[in-house]
Amino acid sequence: MPQTVAFTKGHGTGNDFVIVADPDGALALDAEQVAAICDRRFGVGADGILRVVRADAVAEGADAAAGGAEWFMDYRNADGSIAEMCGNGIRVFARYLTETGLAEIGEEPVRIGTRAGIKTLTRDGAGFEVDLGPWTVDESDVLVQARGLPVARPGLGIDVGNPHVVVAVASDDELAGLDLAHHPLLHPAPVAGANVEFVVPADPLVQSGVGVVRMRVFERGSGETLSCGTGVAATALAVRHWAGPAAPDQWRVSVPGGELSVRMRDGHVLLAGPAVLVYSGELTLA
Template identity: 30%
Template sequence: MKFFKYQGTGNDFIMIDDREQTFNLSKAEIEMLCHRRFGVGADGLILIQDAEGYDFRMVYYNADGGEGSMCGNGGRCIVRFAHDLGIFDKETSFIAVDGKHEASVTPDLVSLKMSDTAAVSDKDGLHFYDTGSPHVIKYIDNLDELDVDGAGSAIRNSEFWKVNGGTNVNFVEAIDEQRIKVRTYERGVEAETFSCGTGVTACVLDRFVVAACQSPIAIVTKGGDLEVSFHVNADHSFTNIYLIGPAKRVFEGVLA
């Protein structure tokens, strides 16, 4: 089975062209492939499949082998993958677990339209957004010094989230009015990743709520820089959300 490795600001994925629907790996086998010592090494595995009425379907598996919710950087990477496969030229529409997405590509960037997002809600004392995946946000000074794995795991595995479906955890430091630094603890990976697309999207929307910052907002992650633009509705929900950043092929190979 041929595979490709892509990364978007350090969030890396195994990509498989499954348009003939021959993929049949188990949860344990997917987890092994994503393992950074015994497999290819990735934050997740993504299949590209045919889908009636769309250019393609995105099927995403977390690094633990379980099928996951929407992944923003994974979405940008699969758009680049589909473009590299010749499925579309400049603009595309595809279906993922959270519904329809639109995207466009340039030589350097992929712009991905994210799902509309409800107004902020409070969950266990933290701001919460569902941007295709669930995210809570906590503001931190001196973010570079934070033990993200420890602090993120404590929230992710708290009693509240054990009975409420689990969450990703984002730690944010404001740089200025239009820039933030974000570090994310991702469920499914159960560790900090270099970047999280749905996570930075949630953090940008929260900057509007907390500090009235206007679209677009730039984000600094461990893996590189991203930008999110958005529109705020009268009911404080969000539409026309775009996640913008690089997505690149790293290498390809064959699974033995």
């Protein structure tokens, strides 16, 4: 018998999500159901699904529960595949928790469990800032082919809890000319895949002590999105890495859906920006 489920639609700089509350972990969504919900023509339409579940109610939340996180973010990409982390999604997740009274984020931060570990969120103006934790840089040779690039370009691997490859492009025109309706090709291809970011620096790169760049992204499991929070962090980290030791620790990254802020502190990278709830409704699961 079809099941009716309440949902809320939200977004962070245009990176949009269907949020489903399942505190007790009773709802089992398979990949086909997730893909059907996220379909922009025949479903609600979204870049992914955020299932709001108590950490102690699901096996993958056990470590988070032991670490003091009440809630676990079960994030699925638009194609139904499981993802480790989502930087825009976790801010929207925090917005949902606070707007529905499931959690408070005031002077004290909130801890949310993810497949990439516990993430700590605080309020930041009208939005939230998430501590994504430490990052790693992989300087292995990766070549990236994309429609609109005349030749393959080298990419830099950055891991911020999920994998990214960041590619520098020559100009705003080259960035705008990319056809990201087609999946960029990575050589060699990472075993688990990767999100691919294309970035162009502002001129000048550093303005009032803050690094400024623009980027577009092709997300693993979702395609091109208007924004990718972890991709924004990876982009800032990559450009900082290329710029050398004099590069700033604060960055503004423009994406098609808006602007996000990134800062590096004590070996951690933090991402800040808006999180908006748009509407609520009900959907029927096949």
